Amino acid sequence: MRDVAIIGVGAHPSGRFMEKPLKALAYPAIWGALDDAGVKPTDINVAYVGNSLGGLLTGQEGVRGQVVLQHSGITGIPIINVENACASAMTALRGAWLEVASGQADIALAVGVEKMNVGDNARTIGALSGVSELDLSELGMQFTTSYAIHPKINLKARMQEYGWTAADFAKPAVKNSYNGSLNPLAQHRKPLTIEEVVQSRIIVDPLTLLMCSSISDGAAAAVLCSVDMAKRFSSKTKITIASCVLQSGVYRLPGDERPDSATTSSQAAYERAGVGPKDIDAIELHDAMAPSELMLYERLGLCGPGDGPKLIDEHVTTLDGSQPVNPSGGLCSRGHPVGATGLLQICELVWQMRGEAGKRQIEKRPKVTMAQNQGGLLLGQDSAVYGCTILKS
Amino acid sequence: MKILNPDNLRIPTEPGATPCLLGNRCWDCSTVVFPKMPVCPSCHHNGHMDEIEIGRTGKLYSHTISHFAPKGFTAPAFQIFVDLPEGPRIFSLVGRGLPVERGMLENGMAMKLVVEPLADTPEHREELTYKYVPAGARA
Numbered sequence: 001m002r003d004v005a006i007i008g009v010g011a012h013p014s015g016r017f018m019e020k021p022l023k024a025l026a027y028p029a030i031w032g033a034l035d036d037a038g039v040k041p042t043d044i045n046v047a048y049v050g051n052s053l054g055g056l057l058t059g060q061e062g063v064r065g066q067v068v069l070q071h072s073g074i075t076g077i078p079i080i081n082v083e084n085a086c087a088s089a090m091t092a093l094r095g096a097w098l099e100v101a102s103g104q105a106d107i108a109l110a111v112g113v114e115k116m117n118v119g120d121n122a123r124t125i126g127a128l129s130g131v132s133e134l135d136l137s138e139l140g141m142q143f144t145t146s147y148a149i150h151p152k153i154n155l156k157a158r159m160q161e162y163g164w165t166a167a168d169f170a171k172p173a174v175k176n177s178y179n180g181s182l183n184p185l186a187q188h189r190k191p192l193t194i195e196e197v198v199q200s201r202i203i204v205d206p207l208t209l210l211m212c213s214s215i216s217d218g219a220a221a222a223v224l225c226s227v228d229m230a231k232r233f234s235s236k237t238k239i240t241i242a243s244c245v246l247q248s249g250v251y252r253l254p255g256d257e258r259p260d261s262a263t264t265s266s267q268a269a270y271e272r273a274g275v276g277p278k279d280i281d282a283i284e285l286h287d288a289m290a291p292s293e294l295m296l297y298e299r300l301g302l303c304g305p306g307d308g309p310k311l312i313d314e315h316v317t318t319l320d321g322s323q324p325v326n327p328s329g330g331l332c333s334r335g336h337p338v339g340a341t342g343l344l345q346i347c348e349l350v351w352q353m354r355g356e357a358g359k360r361q362i363e364k365r366p367k368v369t370m371a372q373n374q375g376g377l378l379l380g381q382d383s384a385v386y387g388c389t390i391l392k393s
Numbered sequence: 394m395k396i397l398n399p400d401n402l403r404i405p406t407e408p409g410a411t412p413c414l415l416g417n418r419c420w421d422c423s424t425v426v427f428p429k430m431p432v433c434p435s436c437h438h439n440g441h442m443d444e445i446e447i448g449r450t451g452k453l454y455s456h457t458i459s460h461f462a463p464k465g466f467t468a469p470a471f472q473i474f475v476d477l478p479e480g481p482r483i484f485s486l487v488g489r490g491l492p493v494e495r496g497m498l499e500n501g502m503a504m505k506l507v508v509e510p511l512a513d514t515p516e517h518r519e520e521l522t523y524k525y526v527p528a529g530a531r532a
Contacts, residue, residue: 122464140466149455251434254482
């Protein structure tokens with residue numbers, strides 16, 4: 001297997017872009033990545049395109065990748081469509097990485113794109129419910145409920161177990177809203193206070209509106225090539241993919257003592273990259289509901305059980321901390337166009353590692369970074385997809 | 394009226410018999426799953442699953458009130474997970490009659506299965522499904 005570099009990234013801002021179809025959202029992200037890498041459309045040997053809800057929400061049930069890429073001038077190559085719920089983009093990245101690592105392709109493109117604003121939020125929520133196994137979604141179960149009380153995370157139970165308060169739940173949202181306020185690509189750019197987050201209306205007890213990621217349109221892309229070829233195209237900081245791990249959820253019965261899948265997927269990523277949690281300089285993680293960031297701190301090995309809020313109180317995971325988490329603003333502030341999120345995370349890490357993150361630049365430029373992305377929900381108490389990528393410069 | 398998912402729910406017609414869920418139990422390792430699946434998730438044996446009746450009662454594992462309904466459902470509504478004595482932990486809605494307020498449910502409380510329309514909406518009024526209510530509630 002060859003070492004693989006990310007030589008170009010690009011993103012469309014996240015937010016509400018009613019007039020833009022999928023291909024119009026993807027176009028600036030794709031060309032942003034091509035121009036950043038210094039490659040032409042004809043240089044791309046293979047492309048993976050992640051999208052989750054486009055079939056139901058736009059009516060473009062098939063060949064979304066080919067439609068989106070033809071609009072951007074990329075044709076006549078293998079194009080693989082990837083649907084893996086909120087981890088579609090990280091799955092697309094993994095496909096592109098394997099193509100280059102295996103020597104099948106020299107230059108590969110990974111794209112994630114999502115169009116969620118279609119003028120009927122109930123329809124969008126319905127489509128989102130459809131990335132849970134139908135046995136759950138047909139009973140009216142929603143993602144917000146899954147974070148609140150589903151056994152895989154059960155934030156409500158954490159309040160009992162750890163003594164976490166509503167204010168603790170609000171802390172990641174407040175931290176990330178500050179980061180997002182510095183990010184011109186972010187959907188929500190207003191810094192929030194603990195009071196505002198706690199007092200916003202309850203969506204699913206104990207989660208309030210400002211603790212939840214919102215409906216979003218957006219896109220992101222990355223150009224990958226072999227490390228040997230990277231010099232030919234880009235003089236920017238060399239960034240390599242040290243590991244890219246994907247795991248499906250595991251059927252868990254009550255009393256199952258095995259570590260959860262966010263833990264096992266991140267452990268595999270650390271192991272393959274030859275690093276540990278303490279070596280990571282910056283992290284983008286899947287805070288679909290803000291307080292889930294506190295649980296992910298534990299699962300990624302950043303702190304012990306229940307210590308999540310301390311990492312924010314003690315300025316460890318803030319932008320000025322030793323391990324900033326979600327410098328982009330994360331899913332709640334930057335935005336969560338679901339099929340684009342994994343690559344939006346990668347874009348942010350690349351910009352941070354190159355020192356190109358503008359006002360939200362982490363002062364000590366990160367050298368080892370991690371993106372954690374997950375999605376879907378299965379029977380048997382687990383998410384459907386867990387992805388974890390470690391980058392090195 | 395039709396049963397939303399007849400493979401999951403048995404509504405007996407004999408007098409005195411009560412409705413129940415239909416799950417699978419593995420011949421080899423006795424793991425019980427709901428809904429049914431042909432391969433045991435614990436020992437991975439294929440085709441060794443027997444259909445069994447489960448879930449007439451349960452214990453409340455977790456609960457919340459959802460204040461936003463997907464299309465075809467109403468809010469506010471309880472959403473819960475129930476531990477069945479046979480093993481599975483399942484998602485469910487709560488049967489009617491219980492005011493949707495904090496303090497009405499307590500984790501660990503005994504629950505029992507009832508059969509009701511999925512939701513009191515034009516989309517789901519004619520679809521029967523299982524729900525759970527506190528065991529002390531109406532018959």
